[in-house]
Structures are given as structure tokens and as C-alpha cells.
Amino acid sequence: MRLHCEAEVRSCHLPTLGLKSRGKGVRAVVSLCQSPGRNELEPGARTEPGRRACLLVSTMKDKQGIRYQLRENIEQLFTKFVDEGKATVRLKEPAVDICLSKANPGNLKSFLSAMRLAHRGCDVNTPLSTLKPVKTSEFEKYKTKMVITSKKDYPLCKNFPYFLEQLQASYCKLAQVDMRMLYLKNLTKLDLSHNCIKALPATIGDLTHLQELNLNDNQLETFSVPLCKSTLQKSLQILDLSKNKIKALPVQFCQFRELTNLNLNDNELIHLPFKIGQLTNLRFLSAARNKLRNLPCEFKMLSLDYLDLFGNTFEKPEVLPIIKLQVPLTLLESCGQAMLSYRIPYGPDIIPYHLCQDLDTAKTCVCGRFCLQSFIQGTTIMNLHSVAHTVVLVDNMGRAEAPVISYFCSLTCFVNSSDMLN
Structure with a gap:
């Protein structure tokens, strides 16, 4: 019986000596093995698996492993975080803590149950492993990082290691995201830069632990709305979409609330x-070297450390505003504003789907109110240093200013808007 995980063996005497453990496990194969006794080596001798079970911790540096007896030798099992794939086994002799992490929760629970039986001297209802060195191939299956930088090295006939946490597949001429990658549920970093990917599948949102996604130098033209509504909203922190052909990002893109870069x-x-x-x-x-002509009003709500908008074709503010004001407001407009202002829950199971779309894409006035179809739109100049500590010059004249589109709910709000933005 074997468990693939990360393991750290630390002495229980360290705190009394004023020392700290390094607190970092290494990739290991922890085996529940049969340790033969003297009588069991004789022909016809009866084996007692539970009485002779031992724990073997093997690593890449020590494939022979270190053996620990289990019968009446477990002082305590710490299983509070077993559902997260973590547990600690405290032994009496030697006095060590064997800290297990990044294990499959189901396998870990079965492994701990077998250890309890071995500790009591009972027969273990699972075939025990033999006391043999672990092969290098066993560790290869469970490696957590893989880097591929050429098409000839790309795996075509075998799957990616299931426990991968970081995967880079660059310069492989991929035309689409390999569906086998979507089964790597432990991925935190995915680098698909320098390929030929034209679209992203919505199922990439099933990578619930993904924190960093690099799609630099591909052929993306759009960013799908379903992907914006996936579980990546809660995990994605770093996103690189540079050197693509994207003309616009959907308003739902702003649901990636955890984005930092x-x-x-x-x-x-x-x-x-x-x-x-x-x-x-x-x-x-x-967002350097794009075709941005202006910035949205809500840009002033950002709080950035670094901003680069160099090489965009910003236009001068329009003198006359665009007026789409309906007086009095329609009932639909008034209800929509009220739902957003009072944060009333809504969904396609409550109201028609097209109304949900209107509420999702509602504009925000500079006064803080919401507007859907009835508004006055104007443009003003904004000093970008008000939203970022470091601003790369917007134009060759050394100016860090850009035109900002603002939406105004009423004519009165429009008259006073210049004071609010400057």
C-alpha cells in the first residue's frame, strides 16, 4: 500500500532545543510494508501482516527509504486537515513527527485507517508493499512541475502527470488548448505562451486552483464570457494576454476580482x-501599444502601483456630449436602477435573460448612481497619477493624462461633473 505525497520528518525534540524545523516537505512515496520477523523467514512459518507492518518513507534522494515500526508505536494522529490532503503521524520511537501533505484526501484516509490497524496489531485488510527501493519512474508520475519548450518534446502518446502544479508548454505550435490539461486539477500556473491558440475553451475555468495564466504571443481575438463567469473568478491573480489580436474585452471580464497583474x-x-x-x-x-482612444469613467476607481498606456491613440475630449436621456424615465429604467442600488438579487430564473444582461452591463454615473438606456455621455481629461504611483508616459510629449468617458444620469449631474473628475 503506497501513498504519493509530500513528506517531512522532524524530531519532536526540536522545540525543547530552541530549534525550528525547515517546514517544507519533499516529494515522497510513503509505503505500508511487510517487515518479516525471524520466524517468518523459516519455511512454512505463518505471517502476521498486522504485527509486522512498518512505515517506509522514500524520496528521490533516498529511494531505499527510512523504516519505522508501527505496532504500538503511534503516539497520536493529527487529522484535522485530512480533507485538504494533510495529516501528521507522531511516533513514540524514534520521537518524530511525519508530516504528510498534498496527498489525495481519499487515499490518505484509507492509508491512515490501515496505519491504525497496524498500530493495534490487527490484520490489515489491504495488500502490503514489499521492502524494496522505490523506482525513479514512481516519482516521475507524481512530479509537480513540467517545462516543455519545443514541439518535439510535447507528449503526444502519454498523459501529463496528474499531480502537476506548474505546466509550461511554449513554442509547441498549439492551435488550441490541449484538453488533457483540463484534468490537471492541481494546476496553479499554466504557461501557454508563444503558440497559435485562437480561442480559449470555457472548461479551462474548471481549473479551480489556477492562479497564473500566461497566453502571451498567441492568436486570440476574443475572451469568452463563460470563462469570465467560471470559478477562476476566485483564484486567478496573474493574467498575461499580451501580443494577441484582442479588440475588446467583455464587461464580464471585470468579475476577475482577485486579479493583481x-x-x-x-x-x-x-x-x-x-x-x-x-x-x-x-x-x-x-495596455501599451493598443488602439485605445479613451478610458472608462470607472478607471478613476483603480488603485495601481504601475500603469503603462504608452503607444495608444488617445483622442481629445469631445466638446458636445452624447445625449440619450429620457424624461421622465421609463418604468424599466427606474426598476433597473432600484434593483442595482438596493442590491436586489436577480437571475435568469427570476427575470428574463435579456434583462439580466442589461443589469450586468449597467453604466455607473460619476455621482454613483446607475443608468441603463437613459444617460448623458461626456468626455473629460484625467491625470493618471491619481490612480497609479508609477505611470509610463502616455505620449511622446511626456504627459500622463488621458481622456475619460463619463456617464451622467441627469442634466444636473452633467453640469457639475467637471468638478468631480478633476
């Missing part, structure tokens, strides 16, 4: 999502 350099962006102010954790934003 966003790279949009060298695309064909005409505008940024007008709800970009919802990216409250964003600290690094780079």
Missing part, C-alpha cells in the same frame, strides 16, 4: 471594459 500589451484594444473599477485588487496594469 494584467498584461494587455500589443493587442488591438479599442476600449477597456467600462466596469474596470471593479478590479479592486489590481496593482499592475499594462
Whole structure:
């Protein structure tokens, strides 16, 4: 019986000596083995698996492993975080803690149950492993990092190691995301840069632990709305979409509330999502060498450490505003504003789907109110240093200013807007 995990063996005497453990496990194969006794070596001798079970901890550096007796030798089992694949086995002799982590929770529970039986001297109802060195191939199956930088090294006939946490597949001429990658549930970093990917499958959102996604230098033209609504909203922190052909990002893109780094350099962006102010954790934003003509009003709500908008074709503010104001407001407009202002829950199971879309894409006035179809739109100049500590010059004249599109709910709000934005 074997368990693939990370293991750290530390002495229980360290605290009394004023020492600390390094607190980091290494990839290991922990085996529940049969340790033969003297009588069991004789022909016809009866074996007692439970009485002779031992624990063998093997690593890449020590494939022979270190053996620990189990019968009446477990002082305590710490299983509070077993559902997260973590547990600690405290032995009496030698006085050590064997800390297990990054294990499959189901396998870990079965392994701990077998250890309890071995500790009591009972027969273990699972075949025990033999006391043999672990092969290198066993560790290869469970490695956590893989780097592929050429097409000839790309695996075509075998699957990716299931326990991968970091995967880079660059310069492989991939035309689409390999569906085998979507089964790597432990992935935290996925690098698919320098390929030929034209679209992202919505199922990439099933990688619930993904924190960093690099799609630099591909052929993406759009960013799918279903992907914006996936579980990546809660995990994705770093996103690189530079050197693609993206013309616009959907307003739902701003649901990636955990984003801290966003790279949009060298695309064909005409505008940024007008709800970009919802990216409250964003600290690094780079959208250089695009076709941006202005910025949305909610841009002023960002709090950035670094901002790069160099090489965009920003236009001068329009003198006359665009008026789409309906007086009095329609009942639909008034109800929509009320639902958003009072944060009333809504969904396609409550109201028609097209109304959900209107509420999702509602504009925000500079006064803080919401507007759907009735508004006045104007443009003003904004000093980018008000939202970022470091600003790469917007134009060759050394100016760090850009035009900002603002939406105004009423004519009275429009008259006073210049004071609010400057």
C-alpha cells in the first residue's frame, strides 16, 4: 500500500532545543510494508501482516527509504486537515513527527485507517508493499512541475502527470488548448505562451486552483464570457494576454476580482471594459501599444502601483456630449436602477435573460448612481497619477493624462461633473 505525497520528518525534540524545523516537505512515496520477523523467514512459518507492518518513507534522494515500526508505536494522529490532503503521524520511537501533505484526501484516509490497524496489531485488510527501493519512474508520475519548450518534446502518446502544479508548454505550435490539461486539477500556473491558440475553451475555468495564466504571443481575438463567469473568478491573480489580436474585452471580464497583474500589451484594444473599477485588487496594469482612444469613467476607481498606456491613440475630449436621456424615465429604467442600488438579487430564473444582461452591463454615473438606456455621455481629461504611483508616459510629449468617458444620469449631474473628475 503506497501513498504519493509530500513528506517531512522532524524530531519532536526540536522545540525543547530552541530549534525550528525547515517546514517544507519533499516529494515522497510513503509505503505500508511487510517487515518479516525471524520466524517468518523459516519455511512454512505463518505471517502476521498486522504485527509486522512498518512505515517506509522514500524520496528521490533516498529511494531505499527510512523504516519505522508501527505496532504500538503511534503516539497520536493529527487529522484535522485530512480533507485538504494533510495529516501528521507522531511516533513514540524514534520521537518524530511525519508530516504528510498534498496527498489525495481519499487515499490518505484509507492509508491512515490501515496505519491504525497496524498500530493495534490487527490484520490489515489491504495488500502490503514489499521492502524494496522505490523506482525513479514512481516519482516521475507524481512530479509537480513540467517545462516543455519545443514541439518535439510535447507528449503526444502519454498523459501529463496528474499531480502537476506548474505546466509550461511554449513554442509547441498549439492551435488550441490541449484538453488533457483540463484534468490537471492541481494546476496553479499554466504557461501557454508563444503558440497559435485562437480561442480559449470555457472548461479551462474548471481549473479551480489556477492562479497564473500566461497566453502571451498567441492568436486570440476574443475572451469568452463563460470563462469570465467560471470559478477562476476566485483564484486567478496573474493574467498575461499580451501580443494577441484582442479588440475588446467583455464587461464580464471585470468579475476577475482577485486579479493583481494584467498584461494587455500589443493587442488591438479599442476600449477597456467600462466596469474596470471593479478590479479592486489590481496593482499592475499594462495596455501599451493598443488602439485605445479613451478610458472608462470607472478607471478613476483603480488603485495601481504601475500603469503603462504608452503607444495608444488617445483622442481629445469631445466638446458636445452624447445625449440619450429620457424624461421622465421609463418604468424599466427606474426598476433597473432600484434593483442595482438596493442590491436586489436577480437571475435568469427570476427575470428574463435579456434583462439580466442589461443589469450586468449597467453604466455607473460619476455621482454613483446607475443608468441603463437613459444617460448623458461626456468626455473629460484625467491625470493618471491619481490612480497609479508609477505611470509610463502616455505620449511622446511626456504627459500622463488621458481622456475619460463619463456617464451622467441627469442634466444636473452633467453640469457639475467637471468638478468631480478633476
